[in-house]
Each structure stands twice: as C-alpha cells, then as structure tokens.
Amino acid sequence: MKVAVYTIALNEAVHVERWAESAAEADYRIVADTGSTDDTIERLSNAGVTVHRIAVRPWRFDDARNAAMALIPPDVDVCCTMDMDMFLERGWRSKLESAWKAETTALYCRMVIRSSFDDPNPIRAYPSKSFHSRWGYRFRRPIHEALFFSGEEIPSNTDQIVMHHLRHNETNHEKYLRLMELALAEDPHDSQICFWLGREHMYKNQTEQSVELLERYLKLPTSKWTDERSEAMRYLARMVPEQRASWLDRARIEAPHRREIWLDLAEEFHSRADWLNLFWAASNGIENARRTGSYLDDPSCWGFRLHDLGAIASWHLNAMDRAVEWARKALELDQNNQRLKNNLNFFVGRREEMRLQK
Template identity: 35%
Template sequence: MKICVYAICKNESQFVDRWMDSMSEADGIYVLDTGSTDDTVEKLRARGAQVMEELVSPWRFDVARNRSLALVPEDADLCVCTDLDEVLHPGWRAALERAWTPEAGQARYRYTWSFRPDGSEGVVFWYEKVHRRQGYRWVHPVHEILEWMGPGQPGPMVTVPGMQLDHYPDPAKSRGQYLPLLELSVAEAPEDDRNLHYLGREYLFHQRWDECIATLKKHLALPTAVWADERAASMRFIGRAYLQKEEPEQARGWFFRAIAQAPHLREPWMEMAMLCYHQEDWDGVLYFTGRALAIAVRPDTYICEAEPWGPLPHDLRCQAFFRTGRNALALEEARKALALSPADPRLRGNVAVLEHL
C-alpha cells in the first residue's frame, strides 16, 4: 500500500527533526505551513517533506486540514493525519498494514494526549485520524473530525494494535483561539451535541461558570446526546462550576447524576470523593474511592481523565484513614499511591512519616 502522512504547522521548528524521524516509515510526507516566521519550512524541506505555504484567513482548523489533505497524491491508499508536536512509535506502518482490511475506511490507534510530570502517561484514548485517501473531509472550525463524503456508506473502522502516537505540546502556545472557534462551530451547527459539550467544557476552562452551566444543560437536553460517558462528563463539569459558585449542594446533586448516568466510569465517583475530601467527610472519601477503584478496566475514550487512574484514589484513602486514626491502613494506601508515581516527593514523604509512626 502507498501510505502518506499529512499535517498542518506554524512556527514548529523545534519539533521538525523528531517528527520527521517518527514519520519516516511513510511513502510521502506532506505539510501545509500556515504562516511560519521561523525556519520550520526550510527544515521540513531539507528533511524531504513536501511543503506548501498558505495563509488560512479567517482561521479554521477544518479548512487547513482539508488543504493539507489535498496535497496528498490521489493514488495514495491511506492517509495518516498528525501534528508536528506528535510522535509515532517505530513500527507503526507494519502494525497498520497488518490491521488494515480491503473494505476498511478508517483506523483507530492508541494516543497518549498528555503525560504527568514524572513522565508517566496521563490522558490516553484511541484516535481515528487514519483514513482512505478518497471520500473523506474535515468538518468543524475546531475539534475537527473526519466526515464521509463518498458514495454509499463508509468502510468499517479497524483497530490497530501496536500503533502508538504520543503528544508533546508546546506549553508556550496559547489555546485562546479555541473558544471563539467553538462558539462559531455551535453557531454553524447548534444541534451538534459534540460541539455543545466541547463549548461548555471550554467555558469551564475559562472560568465562565454560568455560561458553562447553561451550555452543558443545553447539551444534555439534545435528543442526540445519548452517549452516557459524555453526558456524565457534562454533569460533572456542571457540578464543578457550581462548586466555583460556592453552591456545594447543587454540585453534589450533579455529581450524583453523573454517577447514575455512568456508574462504569471512575471519574464520577472521584468527583464525589473529592467533594467529600474538601468537606472532611472521611467515610464518604473511603466509600467513593472504593467504588472508583473497583473499576479495573480503563476506558479507551477521551472522556477518561488521568487523575482517577493515577495515585489520587489511594492518596485520598491514605488521608481518610490517617484522619480517622487507622495508620496501618493509611500506610498501605500511601505505598500504593507512591507505586503509581514513584518520583512524587510528597507521596514519598507520606510513606516515610507513616512508617515512622
């Protein structure tokens, strides 16, 4: 098969060599540069990438993605869309070729979106940015997704074991453009439940509590908003906004709704555990962290957050046992927390103090 990589970029010189190394298993690499003022373009071309320079104004991610896709030759079989701050693990092409089937339309692979300070994985889910060359286009101004535009039905999604993409973003880059683009996306498609959920979450990031609550309630009211995991996330975010408004009882009610909506996820249980922790309800902390830890299989969607699958549940249990005079149990939980984040000096200190006691 002919497999090509395509991307968009702007001022990402620092990532060029690492990215090109990881994409080198492709038959061709095509990049749309949208206005770099550093030496990104020169470095990409020197490494063998085909680069086109074009300003996209007004800026939209879907327009830029589609123009970068148009650079890929028509005779390519598969397209792999990545960004320059991402790295594919070696062997990705062989894994993709093993998993691909003649009738397939897209492929999903494991994606580490963030890492913890100690280098361990943070948010992990499965991504779907590999697709046939023909029949697909990108839609939405931001948080863009692939949409099938060909005749008939798209081919099935295949899962690619062994294909791993890691994300190492530049912390200096602003995400300020996301909010206006999300507002535009919702204005263009007000019945799109996914966009509405993302917009409500973005208002939460920007500390616009009332707009967050109102937007996510609209999301929950849409007849198409049926995915329990995402509905529970909207409920949790509403609860967080109410906490910031100093309305803990409203928050508690929304966290309970989230648990009822998706009891198979750790995240809602941990929201309640954190609320109990701040209210010094130690029995509540133990109950809700216990329910969270009883969920042993980590979901493979973007809804899965890092904290509930890291040391936090055991750390909270350690605090609850210590506050209620059960030091032996507190030490047991402290050791479990440290095992999940061995470089954390605070967790190491907790173990040392409890061992001394």
C-alpha cells in the first residue's frame, strides 16, 4: 500500500513543521500552495514536502482541493486529506493498513477539535472522512467542500487513527457567505448547505434571511439527518421567540437523544417557573440523553447547568433526595461555583427539616 497525505495551503508557515512531521509516515507529502506570501513554501521544501504552486480564479475550495488531488502520483493507493492546521497522532500508518480492506473506498478517523496545540482538552470530536482511495473521488461545493465517490462508496470507520484540528476564529465571513450562496444556487436541493447558510445568517444577526433558509431546509426532501434538523429547530426557537416553545417541542420529537434540546427546554420552563415540566426536561436530559459524536455536540450542555436546574425543580416539588443528588452532581461539575455550594447546603438543610417534621 502506498499512501499520500495532501492539502492546499495559503500562508500557513506557523503550522508547517507540525503538519510535515505528522505526515512523515506517508510515502508522499504533497501541498498545493495557492499564493502564500510568507515562508510557507520554503519551510515545506526544507521539511521534504513536495510543493506545487497553483492559482485558482475565481476562488473555490473544491477546485483547489481537486487540483491538489490531481498532483498525487498514480501509484498511490490511499490518500489522506489533512489541512495544514491539522495533525495526525503518531503510529497512524500501521493502523491505517490494519483498518483498510480490499473493498474499502473511504475511511473515517476520529477528528478532535482543539482550541490550540498547548491546550489538550478537546472542544469536540467526531468521525471524519479523511482517508479515501486514489481514484473515483472528487470534491464538490465551492465551500464546505466534501468528497463524493463516482461509484458505490464502501466506507469504513476506525477510532484508532486520531487527527487533531487546531480550530481558529479567523474567518472571512463575507467571503464564506458569498461562496455558500453560490453553493446553494448550484444545488438548491443541498440541504446541508442550506442549513449552513441559514446558520451563517443567524451568526450575522440577519434573522429574516436565516429563518427563511432554515424553514426551507426543513422542507427539503434531502433534509433527513434528525440531529441537524433538531439543531435548525433550536436556532428557529432562538430567533422566533413567540414560537419558541413550539420549535423546541418539535426539536425534542425530532431528536430526543440530544441533551442540547432538553437543556433548552429546561431553561424555558425555568423562565416560566413551570417546576413540573422543568423536572421532566431535566430528568430526560440527565438520564436519557447521549453525545452523538457529531460536530453538533455542544460540550457546554454536559456541564453543571442541567443538574442545577433539575435540583431547583426538585426543591420546588419537595423531592429533596433528588434535589440533593442533582445539586451534588452540579457542584462536582463546577466545584468553584459558590452559588452551587450554597444551593447544596440549603437543599441538605431543607431535607433534614422535612425529615424532622414527619
């Protein structure tokens, strides 16, 4: 098996050495530079990476990545697409050779999102189609580009190969917005682009456009992923406050396994002082929800807040054993929170008072 790691680059000097070292187990390391003005090219060459200068006009991510893929030698069996701000954990080559079967066309590895190299704590993790066969694949979409296979795709998955992505916030939202609008114009039935474009408008506080796109997304026949559909409903609940309860309930029906929805519902019931429904939402979110492993998982929803709200509801319902249990768990998850400490002490005292009154 011959393996090539490839990508595109533009002013990525700060990432070069780490990227090149992590890809060193490959037979080929190939970078298509799209016009760097720093010393990216020099650093890549010094690291033994094959660098090609390319120009893509007008700019599209799919055209750039397809150009890079075309530069991979024909004797390669497996390709790894890895951006410059990503890196593979050591030992990935042997794990790839074990996981890749004769019939495999693509392999999903574990993608771990981190805020920086110095901070090992993951923001989130999800499966990523980072390995694919040399022939039959092309990138599509001018942005949020994805790999598509010309025949019957036979994917596989492994958690043994881990790729880290050092996420940064330096995004040209205006440029990305134009490219997403182009992507949706090229394929009006692309539900994922419709979702992402609606989300981008929400980020820019362009509520009318966002609501229109997200409602359109929910009506598309290609909109079938329940986790993503429920996320669109959560966004609509935020932007259309008079329909908040309705959208959150629809999101719950769509994806009852997502804690994010139960926390949103819990906050809504807490704002209304609806203690019975708050207890119901907290119970379901704590006991029945799970992480999905997708990019939609919100780590903050797995913090103290749902237990905190559940404890408050339990107190109001005089379910003091449960109030104490959840208050303790909330404090475990945020040990320096003085309010949580005060709440726990109060609940313990209240439980003791109720026992003495019996």
